[in-house]
Amino acid sequence: MKEKEERKESFSLPPEVLEAAGKGISYELYKTLLLSFGKRGEKAFNYLKEDRVKKYLDFFVVVGEEEYVVEENFCTCNDFQINLKGKAPCAHVIALRLSKFLEHYREFDLYYVDYMGEGKVKGRYKKVRGKKQKKLK
Ligand SMILES: [Zn+2]
Numbered sequence: 574m575k576e577k578e579e580r581k582e583s584f585s586l587p588p589e590v591l592e593a594a595g596k597g598i599s600y601e602l603y604k605t606l607l608l609s610f611g612k613r614g615e616k617a618f619n620y621l622k623e624d625r626v627k628k629y630l631d632f633f634v635v636v637g638e639e640e641y642v643v644e645e646n647f648c649t650c651n652d653f654q655i656n657l658k659g660k661a662p663c664a665h666v667i668a669l670r671l672s673k674f675l676e677h678y679r680e681f682d683l684y685y686v687d688y689m690g691e692g693k694v695k696g697r698y699k700k701v702r703g704k705k706q707k708k709l710k
Pocket residue numbers: 641648649650651652653663664665666
C-alpha cells in the first residue's frame with residue numbers, strides 16, 4: 574500500500590499519532606506512540622511531557638541521556654546513527670516532530686553552538702589539546 578512512500582528519507586508521523594497529538598499530551602497520545610514506535614515512541618512522549626525539547630536560535634535540542642541536536646530528519650544520538658542508520662526516526666526526532674506540531678518546547682534566546690563550546694565540543698578536542706600540552710611540559 575503506502576509503505577513504499579514511508580521509506581523516503583523524510584519521516585512522517587502516522588495520522589493516528591497526529592490526531593491524538595491534536596488532543597494534547599494525553600494518555601491517548603502515549604498509547605498511539607507506543608503502538609507506532611514502541612519504546613522510542615514511549616521515550617518521545619516522556620520528552621514532551623517533561624519539557625525536554627529545547628529550541629535555540631540555531632538548533633533544536635532534546636535532553637535525553639545527553640543533549641542531542643535534532644532536526645526533522647536527523648539526530649546526533651547513537652540510536653539514530655548506529656541502530657537505525659538514519660533510516661527511521663529515533664525518540665528525539667519523534668519528540669521534535671511532535672513538539673513542533675504542538676508548539677510545545679522551551680525557547681532559549683541563545684545560540685546552541687556557543688553553548689556547546691562549553692561542553693561537548695571541547696571534550697571532543699581533548700586529544701589534540703592533550704598532545705599540545707605534552708609538548709609544553
Ligand atoms: Zn536521537
